[in-house]
Amino acid sequence: MEKTYTVSVFTENSIGMMNRVTIVFTRRHLNIDSITASESEVPGVFRYTIVLRTTRQQVDKVVGQLEKVIDVIKAFVHEENDIVHQEVALYKIRTETLTNGDVEKVIREHHARVLTVDPQFMVIEKTGHVEETQLLFEKLRPYGVLEFARSGRVAVTKPMKELSTYLEEI
Template identity: 30%
Template sequence: MMVMKHTLSVLVENKPGVLAKISGLFSRRGFNIDSLAVGPTEDETISRMTIVVESEDRSLEQVTKQLHKLISVIKIQDLDPENMIERELILIKVNTEPDFRPEILEIVDIFRAKIVDVSPKSLVIEITGTTSKLEAMEELLRPYGIMELVRTGRIAISRGIKAVRA
């Protein structure tokens, strides 16, 4: 069996404790969650969890069957990488010596990122995009000295009109 990254879109009831139940189920089954993002949907009673895990198909199938048994779970979809739009947000605080600031600003421009804070010794850069885009920018900024970094985790939605609804 081949191990692959899977992006699960899980619609759940927007109630306290749902996140703990679902993440606990993954933990008990020995899964490490690579990324987890949760937020309300267009319906305030429903939240969407985007969960990224690395797994064999058969193991993931067992977990999704157990997820379906939870009362708070409405719908689960394993998104097709070829048919989804994914984004992450990252904030990077970079050490900026005056001599290197123009080079960093050029990288920011090339990646269509934004400077969201400026101080005499640092810049905070905001960038959204695919995981590979964020990793490429992070790699280019590393030699300048990344002081802090925070990521949202992946969010994803299927392309076209096919909705993930119950």
């Protein structure tokens, strides 16, 4: 049965690393829903947070393959209830829509915030799960969304074992 999984991959920071990580998914014909790369809490170690929809068997095979890639330190698979996650979405809408209070009401109802106001446009930020950011997009659409961008998932695990502990074990 297909479910949504979050894969955390910890690597050294080397050129072409993202390509080497994503090619593992490509070879198994798995589509990545989102990917986010950043530094981790350990100096010199980078974290890729990858979201995909597949079976447990497939994701376990991918994690095994990822750990064979040079410069991959460790890879983990997490189910939805094992992590705390958020995404960031930015919405650029026409400033002229501010003439009535409807846009401001929508922003408040969705716990979003205005980042900048320009004579021609304003930028709104919303953090939350993909369903929440998509819902705000749908509510803002009638006001003329000029641009919309959503980050990939940023996640931390609920279990307390830290990456540094895993590194010491290795």
